[in-house]
Amino acid sequence: MSTEIISKSNRGLISENHPLAPLTTWRIGGAAARLAAPADLEDVWGLMRLAYDRGWPLFFLGRGSNVLIDDAGLPGLTLHLAKSLQGLERHGETLRAGAGVALPRLAQAAAKLGFAGFEFLAGIPGTVGAGVRLNAGAEGQSLAGVLKRVWVATPQLQLLELTPAELGLGYRTSLLLNFPHWLVVEAEFNLAHPAGPEAIRARMAALIARRKTRQPANPRSCGSVFKNPAGGPPAGRLIETAGFKGHRLGDAVVSRKHANFILNAGRATAAHVKALMAHIQAKVWQTQGVALEREVVLLPEDLS
Ligand SMILES: Cc1cc2nc3c(=O)[nH]c(=O)nc-3n(C[C@H](O)[C@H](O)[C@H](O)COP(=O)(O)OP(=O)(O)OC[C@H]3O[C@@H](n4cnc5c(N)ncnc54)[C@H](O)[C@@H]3O)c2cc1C
Incomplete structure (x- = not known):
């Protein structure tokens, strides 16, 4: 090297x-x-x-x-960025986090300061920057509910400051999906709901425990592969109904616990996972008339 x-x-x-x-x-x-x-x-x-x-x-x-x-x-x-841009500081009634800060660390920091509203982030294993890009969320909450503004670096070497409204945050979406070469460098969050740190930590622990009962134990996944379609059954239910639980292609396996998770059971390749995703999309469309949209990002394809 x-x-x-x-x-x-x-x-x-x-x-x-x-x-x-x-x-x-x-x-x-x-x-x-x-x-x-x-x-x-x-x-x-x-x-x-x-x-x-x-x-x-x-x-x-x-x-x-x-x-x-x-x-x-x-x-x-x-x-x-997982180990870069790690700043995490309180500024009055806000908390500023570098893009590389892990979402569970952000949740812990808010708890330590005695502010609720960030607990849902405790079990999401991503960074602030990518979380903003997709408006990461769980348990009916998302970053849109706590975000005040973000700073984005563009390939034209401009630093843009954007509000949640300008970002167009929605269910697993934002304007940043249209600008894949814009890099979130920092985000600022509102500290609006004072609460006791112990009560906040107890809620985080409960949410993580709930996650464990619903999601596979194998950590080699990307979380949910597909977005939940608006107004219908969740993607996991559609995939289960199409008969995919436990379905295997090479070492890429559809979880028996949660059908929207594809697991790497050993030496799965990207080719296996892509073929399995395409098979799932085709069958769910044929049998249930629903076009499943990917949540996971394919690199380099999605940036080409
Ligand atoms: C077990 C498990 C459970 C999960 N549960 C949830 C959940 O409950 N809710 C949820 O929303 N997600 C969930 N996820 C998905 C994932 O954790 C989130 O989407 C997270 O926000 C991704 O962050 P990351 O740093 O890992 O991004 P990466 O996977 O590294 O990157 C994802 C995309 O973001 C882009 N990107 C990365 N950093 C930046 C940046 N600074 N600026 C702009 N673009 C950037 C990348 O180019 C890529 O396109 C789960 C994943 C797993 C494995």
Whole structure:
């Protein structure tokens, strides 16, 4: 593995041919042609500029809990944010979090400060940045309910400040889905509901326990593969009705506990998972007339 120093401060190290499967919850996918973990916003600009100058396609990766990376890996440059942009600070009645902050850490921080409303994030294994992009949520709540504003870095090297209304947050959607090269760098959340830290922690523990009864124990998944269609049965029920529980393609297996989860039971490949997803979509459409929409992001396809 070779490295190249791209900034004077010696922070923007790029590793080449870096395996990506270990950086995803599914543990699937090839290598990144180049991978860098920006130290701060200045580093983000430097890396974006470098990608632009060299004509490298640019990809973002948080904690890899909502992506399926192709078996051939990713060309260009991948910015890995799971350990970057980790600032988490109270500013009066708000909490500011860097894009790389894990959502459970955000929930814990709010609890520690004595503010409720973030408990639903305790069991979502992603980052703030990717969470905003898809308006992560659970238990009838979503980031839209606590978000005050976000800062986004664009490939034109602009820093945009956007409100939730400007972001168009909805069920697993936002304007950012139309701008896949915009990087959320920071988000600010309202601390609006004071409560006792112990009561907040008890609620978080209860939600996590509930999750365990409903979701598979195998951590090698991406959570829900498909979005729940509006106004109908949830995706898991549709997939179960179509007879897919336990269905296997290679080592990609539809969970028997929750049919909207596809598990990596060993050495599943992206090709297996994609074929299984296509099979599920076709059969649910044929048998129940519902077009299932993917929640999980396919890289590089969805950015091409
Ligand atoms: C067991 C399990 C349970 C889950 N439960 C839930 C749940 O209850 N609710 C829910 O909403 N989700 C759930 N998820 C899905 C996932 O955790 C969320 O979608 C999460 O927000 C993804 O964050 P990430 O950092 O892992 O994103 P990644 O998978 O790394 O990336 C996802 C997408 O976001 C983009 N991205 C990453 N960082 C940024 C950034 N800073 N700015 C812009 N784009 C970015 C990537 O390019 C990619 O397109 C679950 C996943 C698992 C594995």
